Amino acid sequence: MSEAAPAGELRRTPLWSRHVAAGAKMVPFAGFDMPVVYSSILDEHRAVRTRAGMFDVSHMGELRLRGPAALELAQRLFTNDVAGTGLGRVRYGLVCVESGGVVDDVTLYRTGERELLLCVNASNIAADLAHVREVHAKSGLDCEIEDESEATGLLALQGPEALRIVARLAPADLKAPKRWHFARAELAGIPVLLSRTGYTGEDGYEIFAPAERTVALWDALREAGGDALALAGLGARDTLRTEMAYPLYGHELDLEHDPIEAGLERFVAYGRGFLGEDALRRHQTRGGPARRLVGLVLEGRQVARPGFRIETPAGDGVVTSGTFAPSVDAPIALGYVPAKFEPGANLAVEIRGKLAPCKVVATPFYQRA
Amino acid sequence: MADQDYKIPEDCHYTESDEWLREDGAVVRIGITDYAQSELNDIVFVELPERGTQLEAGRTFGVVESVKAVSDLVCPIAGEVVEIHSKLSEHPEWLNEDPYGRGWIIAISPEDIDELDGLLSAADYRAHVKARSGK
Numbered sequence: 001m002s003e004a005a006p007a008g009e010l011r012r013t014p015l016w017s018r019h020v021a022a023g024a025k026m027v028p029f030a031g032f033d034m035p036v037v038y039s040s041i042l043d044e045h046r047a048v049r050t051r052a053g054m055f056d057v058s059h060m061g062e063l064r065l066r067g068p069a070a071l072e073l074a075q076r077l078f079t080n081d082v083a084g085t086g087l088g089r090v091r092y093g094l095v096c097v098e099s100g101g102v103v104d105d106v107t108l109y110r111t112g113e114r115e116l117l118l119c120v121n122a123s124n125i126a127a128d129l130a131h132v133r134e135v136h137a138k139s140g141l142d143c144e145i146e147d148e149s150e151a152t153g154l155l156a157l158q159g160p161e162a163l164r165i166v167a168r169l170a171p172a173d174l175k176a177p178k179r180w181h182f183a184r185a186e187l188a189g190i191p192v193l194l195s196r197t198g199y200t201g202e203d204g205y206e207i208f209a210p211a212e213r214t215v216a217l218w219d220a221l222r223e224a225g226g227d228a229l230a231l232a233g234l235g236a237r238d239t240l241r242t243e244m245a246y247p248l249y250g251h252e253l254d255l256e257h258d259p260i261e262a263g264l265e266r267f268v269a270y271g272r273g274f275l276g277e278d279a280l281r282r283h284q285t286r287g288g289p290a291r292r293l294v295g296l297v298l299e300g301r302q303v304a305r306p307g308f309r310i311e312t313p314a315g316d317g318v319v320t321s322g323t324f325a326p327s328v329d330a331p332i333a334l335g336y337v338p339a340k341f342e343p344g345a346n347l348a349v350e351i352r353g354k355l356a357p358c359k360v361v362a363t364p365f366y367q368r369a
Numbered sequence: 370m371a372d373q374d375y376k377i378p379e380d381c382h383y384t385e386s387d388e389w390l391r392e393d394g395a396v397v398r399i400g401i402t403d404y405a406q407s408e409l410n411d412i413v414f415v416e417l418p419e420r421g422t423q424l425e426a427g428r429t430f431g432v433v434e435s436v437k438a439v440s441d442l443v444c445p446i447a448g449e450v451v452e453i454h455s456k457l458s459e460h461p462e463w464l465n466e467d468p469y470g471r472g473w474i475i476a477i478s479p480e481d482i483d484e485l486d487g488l489l490s491a492a493d494y495r496a497h498v499k500a501r502s503g504k
Contacts, residue, residue, distance in 0.1 A: 025410075040411050041410055041436045301413055301434070324414075352432070
C-alpha cells in the first residue's frame with residue numbers, strides 16, 4: 001500500500017502523487033506523508049457538510065482474522081458484541097488491556113462465517129498486531145491473523161451527495177447497503193468493499209480497494225463527482241470529527257483512559273468476556289468514573305488546544321481536542337473533567353495564561369439538518 | 370497551488386518570522402506574509418496589542434490563530450503601537466485573502482526608521498521562503 005520510499009523517511013499511500021499534483025500541503029502523520037489541506041480546511045469542511053468530500057485514508061490498517069475460532073478470538077479483544085454482528089454488518093468498538101485502558105478504537109466487519117476484518121488506526125497498526133498476536137498466543141484458539149494494511153487502499157467519500165456519486169460508478173442493480181452495513185461491489189470495474197460508515201457525521205461510504213487499484217478508483221470517483229466533489233484532507237477530517245465529538249486515538253483515547261470515561265458505554269457489551277471487562281464493570285460499583293469526557297463551546301474566538309488546562313470548581317481538567325467549528329461558528333473542545341459537570345455548566349480553559357470562559361454542552365456539537 | 374509563487378511585494382521589508390513591514394507616511398504598517406497565511410491556512414482569530422503599547426525590537430505583539438495552529442507575531446523594530454486593525458476580529462479571513470492590504474494588523478510609530486534597513490529585502494525574503502518551502 002505504499003509507493004516505494006527510502007528507508008527511514010515517510011511512507012506514502014498509493015495516492016501520494018495525486019495529492020501533490022492537486023497542490024495539497026503534505027504533513028507527516030503516523031509515519032505517512034499525508035495531505036492536510038488542498039485549498040482551505042474550512043472550505044473542505046463545508047463541502048463535506050453541503051455536497052461531498054473525498055479523503056485518502058489508505059494509511060489506516062486492516063487486520064484479518066480467519067479460522068474456526070475467529071469470532072471467539074475477536075470477542076476476547078473487542079468490547080462490542082461480535083457474535084451479534086451478522087454477515088455484511090459493521091460494528092464499532094474498543095480494544096482494551098486488562099486495566100480497561102484503550103489499545104485502539106476499531107471498526108469490525110463480518111466478512112465471512114469465520115472471518116472478520118478489523119480496520120484500525122494508522123498510528124496503532126504495529127501495536128494492534130502485537131496485542132492481537134499476544135492475546136491469540138495465550139488463548140490457544142484456532143485462528144489466523146493477517147496484516148492486510150499494505151495491500152489495501154481506503155477512501156472515504158462523505159456528504160449528502162456521496163451516495164449519488166458512488167451510484168454513478170456502481171452496477172445499476174446495486175442496492176446501497178444500510179448504515180453500518182457493507183457490500184462487495186465493483187465500482188468502475190474495481191472490486192471494492194463498500195461500507196456505509198464514516199467519521200464525519202454525514203452519510204457516505206468508506207471504500208476498501210486493492211492497493212494497486214486505489215488510484216484508478218480515486219480518479220473514477222473524481223470524475224463521477226465533478227464539481228460536487230471536493231478533495232478533503234486531514235485538517236477537515238479533524239474539524240468534522242471534532243464537531244461530532246468522535247474520539248481520536250492519542251487524544252481522547254489511550255492506555256490511560258477507558259471507554260467509560262470517554263463516554264463510549266454504548267459500545268461496550270458486558271457479559272462477553274472481553275479483555276478489560278472486569279475493570280470497566282468496576283465503574284458501576286463505584287457510581288461511575290471519576291472523570292468524564294465532555295464537549296465545550298468557548299466564548300470568543302480563541303481556540304483551545306490539546307493539553308490546555310480546564311479550570312473547574314472541582315479541580316483541573318484537560319483539553320484533548322480543540323478546533324474552530326464552522327458549523328457552530330465557535331471554537332469547540334473535548335476534554336476530561338471531574339465527572340459531575342453536566343451540559344450548561346460554566347467552566348474555563350486557560351489559553352496562553354488567561355482564562356477563556358466556556359460552557360459544557362451536549363454532544364455532538366453539530367446536528368445534520 | 371503547487372505552482373503558485375508566493376506574493377512578496379518589493380515595497381516591503383521582511384522578517385525571518387514572516388512579517389512584512391511597510392512605511393506608510395509617518396507610521397510603519399505590519400502584517401504577515403502570503404507565505405505565512407498560506408502555511409497557517411484558515412485564520413480564525415488575531416490577538417492585538419493595545420494602542421500605546423511600547424514595543425522593543427523583537428517583542429511579540431500578538432498572536433494569529435488558525436484552525437490548525439497558533440503563531441506569535443513579532444515586531445523586529447522598536448516603536449509605539451498607534452493603530453490596531455480591530456475589524457480583523459470580525460474578519461480574520463482578510464489575513465488569508467489580502468495579507469498585504471486589508472490584512473494589515475498594526476501600525477507603529479518607529480523609534481528609528483533606519484532600523485528598517487536591517488531587515489530582509491524582498492529578494493532576501495524570497496530566498497528565505499524558498500529555503501523552507503522549496504518554492
